[in-house]
Amino acid sequence: MQSWALVTGATSGIGESFTRLLAANNYNIVLVARDVNRLNERAQALESKFGVKTQILQADLATEVGCALIEEFVFNNQIDVLINNAGFGINKSFTTSGLAIEQEMLNVLVRTPMRLMHCVLPSMKARDKGIIINVSSVAGWIAGGTYSASKSYLTVLSESLNTELAATKIRVSALCPGFTRTEFHQRGRMSMKGLPVFMWLDADALVAKSWSEALAGKAVSVPGWQYKLLTFIIYLLPRPFIRKIGMNVRVKQRTP
Secondary structure (H helix, E strand, C coil): CCCEEEEECCCCHHHHHHHHHHHHCCCEEEEEECCHHHHHHHHHHHHHHHCCCEEEEECCCCCHHHHHHHHHHHHHCCCCEEEECCCCCCCCCCCCCCHHHHHHHHHHHHHHHHHHHHHHHHHHHHHCCEEEEEECCHHHHCCCHHHHHHHHHHHHHHHHHHHHCCCCCEEEEEECCCCECCCHHHHCCCCCCCCCHHHCECHHHHHHHHHHHHHCCCCEECCCHHHHHHHHHHHHCCHHHHHHHHHHHHHHHHCC
16 A cells, blocks of 8 residues: 655745655555645646555645645545644734634644644554654744744644653654744745844755654654754743743844
8 A cells, every 4th residue: 555645835945855854655645725827837747757556635724724724635545644733923922813824723733733633643553654754943942922822732742752752663853943934924024134143944955854764753854953952941941031032032033
């Protein structure tokens, strides 16, 4: 039986990089995103270059209908690899943003990956085989509003499942990158003018690192020496100081 991988947010950035890596490893790909035209383009490119099968699922994961659609697909089909990648950012503070957009972020970054994992794990456990990578962020270790809080949830849940399933052949890992060259910040209308060039990561490189570390059973993957150093420092510094740093970073991103 052929192996299938499902990737949310599959048409750009880290998700798109994962589709190519998985296709190169002979996985057929289920691509999930909102833009059906880009879904078709990516599916055709993968089939043409790698000779794999693809299936597209158009869904808005911020909605109950969109989440339920993917859940039903996962329940009715064997998924060997789940990449929870879909996400977005906003450039307003919690106290000035609208409740609707805050809820959408929570739906995409927390609700959907939680429910997809809960849906796929029973069949993975029955086969004693499977890989789940949750695309989190180093932002989960600072205080940066709903985004940071959501990513913290995803990292901790990944660590918990990695420990719970340690005696099995199921691998669960959180990928926690820093700033990565994708469409993410432009879509969120975030200003990144002051960020040094050396702080930017390449999506293909960090995806390859995440994949190898997930296969090795590592619970958390932090690509890039600069972010390994940063997370080490975060663990050492007093929490009030980290909160101030996190807030300063978010304020600068909101500055046009």
